[in-house]
Amino acid sequence: MRVTLTVNGVERTADVEPRTLLVHHLREVLGLTGTNVGCDTTSCGACTVHLDGQSVKSCTVLAVQAEGCEITTIEGMATDGQLHPMQVAFMENHGLQCGYCTPGMVMASTALVAEAEAEGRTLDEAAVREGLEGNLCRCTGYQNIVASVLACARGDVGNATEVQVRREEVPA
Amino acid sequence: MTTIEERLQPESFDDNDQKPVGYGRMLRKEDPRFIRGRGRYCDDIQLTGMLHLAILRSPVAHARIVSIDTSAAQAHPKVLAVVTGADLAEKGLAWMPTLSNDVQAVLATDKVRFQGQEVAFVVAEDRYAARDGVELIDVEYDILDPVIDVRRALEPDAPLIRDDLEGKTDNHCFDWETGDEEATARVFETADVVVTEDIVYPRVHPAPMETCGCVADYDKVDGQLTLWSTTQAPHAHRTVYALVSGLPEHKIRIIAPDIGGGFGNKVPIYPGYVCSIVASLVTGKPVKWMEDRTENLISTGFARDYVMRGEIAATKDGKILGIRTHVLADHGAFNGTAAPIKYPAGFFGVFTGSYDIEAAHCKMTAVYTNKAPGGVAYACSFRITEAVYLVERLVDCLAYDLEVDPAELRLQNLLRPEQFPYTSKTGWVYDSGDYEPALRKSMAMIGYDDLRREQAEKRERGELMGIGVAFFTEAVGAGPRKDMDILGLGMADGCELRIHPTGKAVVRLSCMSQGQGHETTYAQIVAEEIGIPPSDIQVVNGDTDQTPFGLGTYGSRSTPVSGAAAALVSRKVRDKAQIIASGMLEVSVADLEWDKGSFHVKGDPSASVTIQDIAMRAHGAGDLPEGIEGGLEAQICYNPSNLTYPFGAYICVVDIDPGTAQVKVRRFVAVDDCGTRINEMIIEGQVHGGLTDGVGMALMEIIAFDDDGNCLSGSLMDYLIPTALETPTWETGSTVTPSPHHPIGAKGVGESATVGSPPAIVNAVVDALKPYGIRHADMPLTPSRVWDAMQGHPTPPI
Numbered sequence: 001m002r003v004t005l006t007v008n009g010v011e012r013t014a015d016v017e018p019r020t021l022l023v024h025h026l027r028e029v030l031g032l033t034g035t036n037v038g039c040d041t042t043s044c045g046a047c048t049v050h051l052d053g054q055s056v057k058s059c060t061v062l063a064v065q066a067e068g069c070e071i072t073t074i075e076g077m078a079t080d081g082q083l084h085p086m087q088v089a090f091m092e093n094h095g096l097q098c099g100y101c102t103p104g105m106v107m108a109s110t111a112l113v114a115e116a117e118a119e120g121r122t123l124d125e126a127a128v129r130e131g132l133e134g135n136l137c138r139c140t141g142y143q144n145i146v147a148s149v150l151a152c153a154r155g156d157v158g159n160a161t162e163v164q165v166r167r168e169e170v171p172a
Numbered sequence: 173m174t175t176i177e178e179r180l181q182p183e184s185f186d187d188n189d190q191k192p193v194g195y196g197r198m199l200r201k202e203d204p205r206f207i208r209g210r211g212r213y214c215d216d217i218q219l220t221g222m223l224h225l226a227i228l229r230s231p232v233a234h235a236r237i238v239s240i241d242t243s244a245a246q247a248h249p250k251v252l253a254v255v256t257g258a259d260l261a262e263k264g265l266a267w268m269p270t271l272s273n274d275v276q277a278v279l280a281t282d283k284v285r286f287q288g289q290e291v292a293f294v295v296a297e298d299r300y301a302a303r304d305g306v307e308l309i310d311v312e313y314d315i316l317d318p319v320i321d322v323r324r325a326l327e328p329d330a331p332l333i334r335d336d337l338e339g340k341t342d343n344h345c346f347d348w349e350t351g352d353e354e355a356t357a358r359v360f361e362t363a364d365v366v367v368t369e370d371i372v373y374p375r376v377h378p379a380p381m382e383t384c385g386c387v388a389d390y391d392k393v394d395g396q397l398t399l400w401s402t403t404q405a406p407h408a409h410r411t412v413y414a415l416v417s418g419l420p421e422h423k424i425r426i427i428a429p430d431i432g433g434g435f436g437n438k439v440p441i442y443p444g445y446v447c448s449i450v451a452s453l454v455t456g457k458p459v460k461w462m463e464d465r466t467e468n469l470i471s472t473g474f475a476r477d478y479v480m481r482g483e484i485a486a487t488k489d490g491k492i493l494g495i496r497t498h499v500l501a502d503h504g505a506f507n508g509t510a511a512p513i514k515y516p517a518g519f520f521g522v523f524t525g526s527y528d529i530e531a532a533h534c535k536m537t538a539v540y541t542n543k544a545p546g547g548v549a550y551a552c553s554f555r556i557t558e559a560v561y562l563v564e565r566l567v568d569c570l571a572y573d574l575e576v577d578p579a580e581l582r583l584q585n586l587l588r589p590e591q592f593p594y595t596s597k598t599g600w601v602y603d604s605g606d607y608e609p610a611l612r613k614s615m616a617m618i619g620y621d622d623l624r625r626e627q628a629e630k631r632e633r634g635e636l637m638g639i640g641v642a643f644f645t646e647a648v649g650a651g652p653r654k655d656m657d658i659l660g661l662g663m664a665d666g667c668e669l670r671i672h673p674t675g676k677a678v679v680r681l682s683c684m685s686q687g688q689g690h691e692t693t694y695a696q697i698v699a700e701e702i703g704i705p706p707s708d709i710q711v712v713n714g715d716t717d718q719t720p721f722g723l724g725t726y727g728s729r730s731t732p733v734s735g736a737a738a739a740l741v742s743r744k745v746r747d748k749a750q751i752i753a754s755g756m757l758e759v760s761v762a763d764l765e766w767d768k769g770s771f772h773v774k775g776d777p778s779a780s781v782t783i784q785d786i787a788m789r790a791h792g793a794g795d796l797p798e799g800i801e802g803g804l805e806a807q808i809c810y811n812p813s814n815l816t817y818p819f820g821a822y823i824c825v826v827d828i829d830p831g832t833a834q835v836k837v838r839r840f841v842a843v844d845d846c847g848t849r850i851n852e853m854i855i856e857g858q859v860h861g862g863l864t865d866g867v868g869m870a871l872m873e874i875i876a877f878d879d880d881g882n883c884l885s886g887s888l889m890d891y892l893i894p895t896a897l898e899t900p901t902w903e904t905g906s907t908v909t910p911s912p913h914h915p916i917g918a919k920g921v922g923e924s925a926t927v928g929s930p931p932a933i934v935n936a937v938v939d940a941l942k943p944y945g946i947r948h949a950d951m952p953l954t955p956s957r958v959w960d961a962m963q964g965h966p967t968p969p970i
Contacts, residue, residue: 019300033216034209036432038381039465043888046381074209083207091203094853097861098687099206100213100381100432129896136888138381138433139687141860142896 003067007032008076016063023047025063026073034074034103038136045135048104049073055111057104057134074103077110085157086110086148092157095148097139108135109149116153123153194700194768197853200692201707202430202685211430214385217400219458222387223252225451226302227444227461228292228309229471230284233320233542233881234331235313237283237291245294245308250301253454254309256292257281260450267336268416268446271439271658272516274507275336276545278443283316285333285505286544287883288470290443295451295459318542318881319343322479322502325539333505333540343540345503350521350598351533359494359531363485367569372950373558374969375477375502375543375875376868377469377885378550379893380686382432384472385462386445388452397452398425401445404434404684405724408661410716412441417449428714434686435865436549439510439726440473469891470883473510473546474875477502478558484566490576492585494531495524497562501538501547508545510726511554512656512663518554519647519815521598525563526607526645526819527585532597542881551862551926553648553727560644564931565948568640568938572947577624578935579615579641579823583608586643593912600647602817603919604847606909611643614821614843617905623825631943636828638940641821642932648920649732649816658723662811665729666720667737669698669745670805673791675784677704679741681713682722683734688922689854690730694738696850697916701742702749703769703783720807728818728920731850732911737810739915744806749786752804755797756781756789816911816919818846822932828940833959835871835937837900842929846921847910859925860902866929867894870937874952874969 004013007030014029026032026049035058038046047059050072077084086106089095096102112131116123123131128149129142137145151157205211242254257279260266267275280291294305317331324330325343334340360366386401397419403409406426414421431438444461451459463472479500485493501517503509511518517536524532548554567585571578586607587594594602615621623639630637653662668680679698681690690713695706712718722734746766753771754761757779764771772780781789790796790804825839842859849855872892876884885891910917930951937953938946941961949957949966960967 017300024299027215028218031218032209033213034211036213036382037215038383038432039888041465041887041889044381044465074207078208087207090207091199094200094857096203096206097689097857098381098431098433099202099211100687102206103209106207125901129899132896134895136381136893136895138379138435138893139861140857141862141864141902142894142899143860143902144857146896 006070020063022061022063023058032073046104048107055108086152089148089152089157093144093148095145101137105135113153195850202691213430215462217387222458223295224299224302225295225461226306228306230289233287233318234316238312241310245305250297251305253295270508271510272507276506278446293447345538348517348536353533356531356533360485364488365486368483369569369948371480373476373478376475376873378435378437380433383463383468386448387460388448389458390452396423400427402438403428404438406716407721426716428684431686466886470886471544473549475550482562482566484570497534499536503538504543504545506545509547520555520559522647523559524596526643528587551923553923557927560927561931564642568935582643603911604909610843610907611821614823614841618823618841636940638826638936640824640932640936643821644928645819647815648728653811663723664811665722665733666809667741668720668807669741671787675787676708678710680719683725683730684714693850697738698742728922731918732816732920736915741808752786753781818919820844820928822928824932824936826936833955841903843905845907845909847919848917858922862925863929864899865926870930870933
């Protein structure tokens with residue numbers, strides 16, 4: 001079947017089998033490999049993308065179901081060479097280690113913050129933890145991810161010093 | 173706003189204090205690509221003409237294979253090859269060696285020995301067609317009784333699993349023993365108090381977010397095999413593939429790309445890798461295999477599964493005298509344990525923990541069962557998770573019986589700083605430790621005394637609150653090559669450092685990051701030693717053609733072994749740089765002083781040359797001192813003299829809902845001492861991750877089986893790992909007791925939190941249940957299991 005999606009602002013048309021999952025279509029046909037697969041039961045959220053502004057798990061959407069939709073993946077988050085503040089926040093707060101959950105986590109987080117802003121809510125730690133329940137991470141223990149999202153939500157981004165050198169002596 | 177990339181660029185540092193060299197919080201060099209979706213993981217690799225491989229797995233735990241009909245799969249228009257165990261047997265590839273000198277079936281030939289075992293594979297044009305092909309294979313099984321309960325595996329009428337091994341008549345895998353049995357018996361006979369407890373560390377799984385997989389590409393013209401693979405030990409894998417396949421080792425190139433977490437799951441060689449290599453040899457095309465989550469959980473390396481009877485002896489005043497244990501270890505159908513050959517039970521011998529005791533003894537029996545192979549994985553540091561859990565539970569059981577505070581009991585028995593280096597009663601030489609300040613610090617951070625008062629008040633009101641203490645000593649950095657090897661490969665690590673003419677550098681490691689931040693921290697180590705900014709240092713790992721030989725990353729061994737190598741190779745380069753500098757400044761080598769990044773003449777700081785000046789001279793046209801070759805580079809292979817022994821004091825507070833038996837971790841303080849700290853930010857991240865593993869293991873995770881051997885935990889719907897909701901906010905602290913034998917005083921730390929947190933959490937839960945008269949309950953402490961314990965009959969997990 002022929003399917004046309006607008007992915008990261010660009011219209012992309014391709015032939016797909018009806019059974020093709022959106023995540024495989026993005027990764028293997030459109031070459032956008034930032035979106036990852038971490039499970040087979042819709043549990044982990046590593047495949048999270050934005051579909052018409054909503055955060056969805058792309059392993060649980062057929063490519064043909066997304067016909068005519070606007071999709072944003074992690075590759076589309078930086079604009080005009082500038083990273084999205086959420087991406088910077090994750091780096092500054094060490095919100096990633098192996099990086100495998102990161103694309104999905106950033107997509108879920110940006111949707112979470114946008115939703116809160118639209119509703120005029122202020123996110124706190126509990127709300128962020130609940131909002132990210134659909135995204136598993138095995139490396140970070142979530143704490144720095146939560147810190148990243150909160151930093152981004154309050155606009156505290158772009159201030160980290162690159163290096164804070166410890167001046168303690170090292171044994172010879 | 174400046175971009176992170178701009179801030180990662182080299183800057184000029186006029187003020188010496190601002191030199192970006194040395195240890196400290198440095199943002200990670202690997203983040204800019206991961207944050208954009210530009211990481212390159214195994215499944216991201218696309219090669220021209222690449223085919224896809226899928227594996228047919230056994231639906232049953234134990235059965236003879238009567239027949240396999242592949243004709244329908246062969247007839248599928250997109251299928252190129254269907255291969256069975258019989259096909260592999262013709263090439264001598266149906267079985268492969270494991271890391272424990274056992275053998276494991278690549279594809280089953282005679283019978284299947286665990287549910288999920290590899291039976292056949294299909295190679296097709298795309299991943300969907302490969303799965304179609306698998307569905308079309310028809311296998312007839314003759315079902316046999318399985319062995320599931322490890323306690324019954326050695327009964328005389330137990331079904332024989334390993335009839336492939338000549339002369340094998342039972343399910344016995346190995347025996348192992350450590351310590352002094354007689355001396356320990358004497359201590360136990362004369363002790364005032366002896367506490368005995370059956371303690372199970374259930375089977376769990378590392379479950380990295382990215383599963384295992386590979387892309388095999390055999391070039392028939394060059395006779396060259398390239399294998400992109402999710403491997404934590406690319407060099408060791410290369411050697412094993414050479415030995416198994418008969419391909420010459422210089423024609424095998426293993427590339428570990430970015431890895432989406434390892435946690436020990438990606439140390440062994442799995443049948444899927446071998447199948448992919450065979451498939452590429454057969455088809456002459458690149459072949460990709462990526463397992464799904466179910467395959468990962470049911471067939472790749474599990475962790476733990478130790479059934480332990482523990483005993484602890486003490487005086488009535490609380491002086492711990494001895495520890496004794498008998499362990500029954502479930503190794504699954506093949507002994508695939510990844511451990512140094514002389515250590516079939518890993519480093520379980522450190523079960524005497526952090527305490528000054530008189531005698532200890534352990535007797536272990538390992539058995540085969542109809543389950544997937546594994547055992548050593550999931551940040552266990554070669555079975556130290558089990559050792560620490562045993563001793564820390566036993567100490568709490570002793571505190572329970574003596575009716576003393578568990579923190580006070582530990583303070584009374586901890587090793588003292590003047591006892592280091594300390595030789596334990598099972599022969600381990602702890603390098604350094606200052607234990608009491610660490611425990612005092614964690615008690616102060618959490619407000620221990622106030623918490624005990626709060627707990628007493630809550631108990632009056634019938635509320636369930638528990639405080640759990642754990643103090644652990646780790647043993648990481650395997651290891652000295654005279655003792656430690658994997659399949660004959662000594663556990664040393666190479667490192668190569670090259671300084672380019674313009675003063676930029678590349679450092680090549682034999683270890684392999686899976687998210688631990690090596691690209692950043694090794695640049696920091698080299699920066700500290702050679703005075704080049706970390707942003708000017710490229711760290712290369714994972715490609716066996718590009719990096720020196722070494723044994724890889726697991727067992728928290730990177731900093732202890734490769735970190736030492738990186739420091740020492742830098743010093744080797746610096747020594748040469750000093751000679752070149754002496755020629756440039758026309759003074760003797762002895763007249764030069766090093767000042768992080770430059771040499772100057774003693775007493776005359778204005779007469780100096782930077783490392784960048786020296787690099788250009790080393791590659792330039794001018795004269796070099798007599799006997800000095802051009803270039804500025806070095807390579808070494810570091811053989812550690814001992815392991816490093818980081819330690820930590822953890823305290824956990826839980827609240828249990830008496831109506832639902834649900835456990836909530838309210839607070840957790842972790843004080844870790846890993847000696848010199850290279851990057852505080854990265855250590856904290858490692859600790860957060862490991863503590864979260866602890867929540868998973870203590871409260872949620874188990875790989876369980878039914879009586880027929882069906883794995884009941886084959887998906888993330890059943891195998892529960894913590895989300896952000898179950899995970900508390902961690903409170904971390906540190907003390908610094910450097911390792912005296914390590915070049916920069918650093919110890920490993922990556923696995924400490926996974927090792928130390930489960931006993932702290934379980935101790936807290938059991939402490940909360942004290943009003944119910946419970947001294948022990950086995951993990952995972954799910955609501956139903958805690959509920960059972962509250963009814964007075966705690967259930968064993970297996």
